[in-house]
Each structure stands twice: as structure tokens, then as C-alpha cells.
Amino acid sequence: MNDLVVETNGLTKRYGKRAVVDRLDLRVERGQIYGFLGLNGAGKTTTIRMLMGLIHPSAGSAQLFGRSVPAERMQVMRRVGALVESPSYYAHLSGRDNLKIVATLLDVPDRRIGEVLEIVRLTDDAKRKAGDYSLGMKQRLGIAAALIGSPDLVVLDEPTNGLDPAGIHEIRDLIRRMPREHGITVLVSSHLLAEIDQMATSVGVIHGGRLIFQGRIEELRARSRGHVRVETDRPADALAAVSGLGVKLTEEGDALVLDSTSPADAANVVRALVARDIGVFRVEERRLSLEDIFLELTREAGAA
Amino acid sequence: MSELTHAARAAGPAPRRTSVLAYLAADWRRMRRTWLLPLTFLGPLGVTLMGVILFLLVGEQRLAGFRAGNLTGWAVVTSELGMVQVLALGLGAALLASMIVDVEHRSDTWKQMLGLPVSRATVYAVKFAWAAALLAGSSALMAVGYAALMLWLRLGPLPWTDLATIAALPWVASLPVLAFQLLLSTSMRNQAVPLGVGVLVPIFGMGMSQMPAWVPWRLITQAMTVAVGGVVAGGPGESLTWLTPGAIVGLSVAWVVVLVSAGAVLLARREVR
Numbered sequence: 001m002n003d004l005v006v007e008t009n010g011l012t013k014r015y016g017k018r019a020v021v022d023r024l025d026l027r028v029e030r031g032q033i034y035g036f037l038g039l040n041g042a043g044k045t046t047t048i049r050m051l052m053g054l055i056h057p058s059a060g061s062a063q064l065f066g067r068s069v070p071a072e073r074m075q076v077m078r079r080v081g082a083l084v085e086s087p088s089y090y091a092h093l094s095g096r097d098n099l100k101i102v103a104t105l106l107d108v109p110d111r112r113i114g115e116v117l118e119i120v121r122l123t124d125d126a127k128r129k130a131g132d133y134s135l136g137m138k139q140r141l142g143i144a145a146a147l148i149g150s151p152d153l154v155v156l157d158e159p160t161n162g163l164d165p166a167g168i169h170e171i172r173d174l175i176r177r178m179p180r181e182h183g184i185t186v187l188v189s190s191h192l193l194a195e196i197d198q199m200a201t202s203v204g205v206i207h208g209g210r211l212i213f214q215g216r217i218e219e220l221r222a223r224s225r226g227h228v229r230v231e232t233d234r235p236a237d238a239l240a241a242v243s244g245l246g247v248k249l250t251e252e253g254d255a256l257v258l259d260s261t262s263p264a265d266a267a268n269v270v271r272a273l274v275a276r277d278i279g280v281f282r283v284e285e286r287r288l289s290l291e292d293i294f295l296e297l298t299r300e301a302g303a304a
Numbered sequence: 305m306s307e308l309t310h311a312a313r314a315a316g317p318a319p320r321r322t323s324v325l326a327y328l329a330a331d332w333r334r335m336r337r338t339w340l341l342p343l344t345f346l347g348p349l350g351v352t353l354m355g356v357i358l359f360l361l362v363g364e365q366r367l368a369g370f371r372a373g374n375l376t377g378w379a380v381v382t383s384e385l386g387m388v389q390v391l392a393l394g395l396g397a398a399l400l401a402s403m404i405v406d407v408e409h410r411s412d413t414w415k416q417m418l419g420l421p422v423s424r425a426t427v428y429a430v431k432f433a434w435a436a437a438l439l440a441g442s443s444a445l446m447a448v449g450y451a452a453l454m455l456w457l458r459l460g461p462l463p464w465t466d467l468a469t470i471a472a473l474p475w476v477a478s479l480p481v482l483a484f485q486l487l488l489s490t491s492m493r494n495q496a497v498p499l500g501v502g503v504l505v506p507i508f509g510m511g512m513s514q515m516p517a518w519v520p521w522r523l524i525t526q527a528m529t530v531a532v533g534g535v536v537a538g539g540p541g542e543s544l545t546w547l548t549p550g551a552i553v554g555l556s557v558a559w560v561v562v563l564v565s566a567g568a569v570l571l572a573r574r575e576v577r
Contacts, residue, residue, distance in 0.1 A: 053418075073421070088417075105417070106322070
């Protein structure tokens, strides 16, 4: 039995001629916190709506727990809890009554309402009208609704949108606990790399509807392999001076750029330059931040 | 820290079907603290109060007809108010249909509810059932209103069969309008169009006797004509209608089946954004 909780193959959604989601092959494994990263309008919410069976794909297929959506939606949705885009709530009803409606439809015992209220820390406000909640509380109510059926997969679409730092921290904490303490797989979308970086174990980067990276977050970080930049007073001669060293490097403007950050390589290059009487006046290590990688990825995808 | 999971998980992923009762209960909870329930009472109360005012103003001449034996007591209270009730049923159907789905539009809850393992067709049918039930409540209360007026005006013994007929037949005949309005209100977010249709068609439709008899709004008028004419009292009703009570019920059921099925299919296919 395969351990893929979410699998899409060539998943596509077109509105008119424009492909909002373009041949997406998502792979989310059991126990992962999968960060679904992309700028606003990249196609995250559209993808999630297709996964939830709310809209129909124009092409391709989506499977949750090996069952295709929307065809086998009824069989699989009991195992899935979701917060799609802005939280949905009946403003005229209390937080508890809002959860009671979901609990009734899922045939879940009433005590479960108290449990999820506790998890999202809304117990004290359960009797207040949801319409009077702060944005953070509404968001937490939405998460409580997603958790009420004790799902194996939780899908959260931009769960920290519009929250203050304390609220963001709280939700991030909650998400991190889900796989660890309860074996829940989480698919969480965000347009903020830093946020995904802080909670996700795997990441999928979507840009212009296309999945431009998918893998462990470490792999993404590995791309940030640094380089060393060496500036000299005779750039014209510098490259020739170090060409025999077996160090991978390129010229970038008036500087040499080493493709590694190995201390030995840097030392060798500097030694060779100095031996040819070339003045070295700056040696600096540069690292791409995750943000730079993200921008680079999206730029590459934009150019392609 | 409490549990994110509970024992039900151990039961495994075997799908349990949500019972229709759960749908009904969920919708009942949604309707609480809305204007839906007060409206159910206020509608018939309003029409009855109109009757009171009517009789306080021009009651003597109507009562004279009754005393002279030209009018039955039933005809005295229903001949004018019946037409008001026709209008109220049309408007009420539009209002109930709009409110019962607008709560989902406004709360943006379609995406949450339809993301649950629920049947969209059942969701739709249950909304229709609740709106129909509320309208039935209003119709029953309206019959109580007529009875109260008759007792107040001392118009003789209560005609139970007529009261039952006026509670039931116009209600059945109003269900096609309700089904049509629910279809409109569900398919568009902005309720101005459905409410506009719901208000204007009954008002202008009152005079549209040239419209075919099977048009939903006309069905209500004809049902009322039968009820007011007095099945028991043997009033002039028969000659004013084209359809027998049986035909009215049959046509209404047919309309409901067609329109509710169409609405359910539309919701099932709907792209929920």
C-alpha cells in the first residue's frame, strides 16, 4: 500500500484559455507537513478547492488516500478536514453552535466539540457569537471545524492570513503538533516562505499554476549552497592566474566567483593570485537566502 | 493538552452515511436566531390583523349580507382576505427561500459544508423541506386566524372542512413557487433578483388571469378560489376555477419534483468558489 495521502497527476484547471492550475503533480506523504508555497494568485486555493471536490478539474486527476476526488468524495472526506480560504462561520450563532452543525453532519459525539474548542483555545469564548470574534478567533474556529471529525489529513489554506504575530505563532505551534502527536498529515498553503520554513517538512512551490519545486525543505535549502567572491585589482589577468587550480569558478563582472565555500579552495585561489602579484582586496562569502532561492525559482519559471 | 483525535478513529475509514435527520438537525440549528421563525408567525398574524382592521372599517355591510343570508360566514371572512393570503404566500415563499440559502451565501459556508462528506442533493432537498415546513406552519396559523375572525364576528359554527382546506390546499399550491424561488436564490449570491421576482410576479400576477392555469403563481390563486368558494358551503368557487383540487395538487407535486430535482442537480454540479 502506498503512503501517499495526496496525489495529483496532471491536475489542471482552466478558466477560458488561461490555466490557473497547470499539470500539477503533487505528492504528499503520510505524516508530512507539506508547505504549499506560492505568491497570491499562483493557484494554491484553486488546487485546494479541487482537492476538496468543490470545483472540477479541467484535466488530470486528484486522489486522497488513493481515492479519486470528486468521484469518491463521499468515501474519503470523512478523513479530511479543511479550512479553505477565509473561515466560514454563521455570524449569528455562537462558536459552539457553529461547531455543533459540523459535528451533527459528521455524526461526531458532542464531547468532541469541547475537545476541539480546547485545542484551539476557544473554550472561554465558545458561547459568544462567532460574528463578534476577532479575526484570529474566527481562524481558530475554522481550524476547530477542520479538526472536529478527527481527520487523518488536514488542509489549511493560508491559516495565518491577517493574524497578529502572537496568533501566527499559536497556529504554527498547533500545526507542528498535528503530525507529531496525532499522526495527522498536514497540507498548509502560504505565500510566505519564512512561515513554510518554520513548520513544513516538505514543500511544493507553485508559480503561475505550475509546480516548480517539490521536495524536502532541506533540498530547497541545499540550493542555497554559498559561493565565494574574490575581487582583485587586475581582473583581466585574474582568471588566467587561477585556471590551473581545478577549482570551479566563473567571472562575474570584475570579480571571480568560486562555486564552493570550501576553505581550501578559497585559500588556493588567493595564494595563486598573490603569487602572480595580483592584488586581492576583497574575499567574501555569499549565501542565497531561502527568499532568494524562492525568487530565483519563480524568476526561472517566469522566463521559461 | 487535549486530544486531537478520539476513539472514533479506531473504527477506521469505513464510511458512515450521514442520516437525513442530521441534515435536518443541522439546518434547524442554522435557522435559529434568524428571522425565519418569527416571519412564520408574523405573516399570518399580519394578514389576520388586516382582517380585523378591514372589519372595523367596513365590516357592517359585509355582516349585513351575512345576516340577510346572502353570504355564508366563511365567505364573509375569506373573500377579501383570501386574496391577501395569495399575495402573502407568494411573497412568503420568496422570502423564506431567500433567507434559508442566503445564510449560506452571507456566511460563505457553502465551501465548508460541501467539503464535508455530505450529499449536495440532500443538502438542497432538506433546505426545500424546511422552507416548505415553515410555509405549512404559516398556512396552518392563517387558518387559525380565519377561525378567530369568525368567532370574533359571531359568524356561526366553525366550518372545519373549509378551514382544513384553506390551510392545506393553497399551501400545496404554493410549493411550486417556493421550489422556483429556492432555485433562483441558490443559484445567485445577490438576492436582489430572486426577491425582485418574488415580490413583483405575485403583485402583477394577481391580474394575469390570461396566464395559463398551470403557471405556479396561478395555481395559488386557483387553490384559494376553491378554498374560499367553500367546498362545504357550496359557494360559487367551481365556476371560477379551471382546475379541480385534485388537478391543483397533481400539478403542484409535478412542479415540485421537477424544480427541486433541477435545483439539486444544479447545486451538485456547482463550482463552489
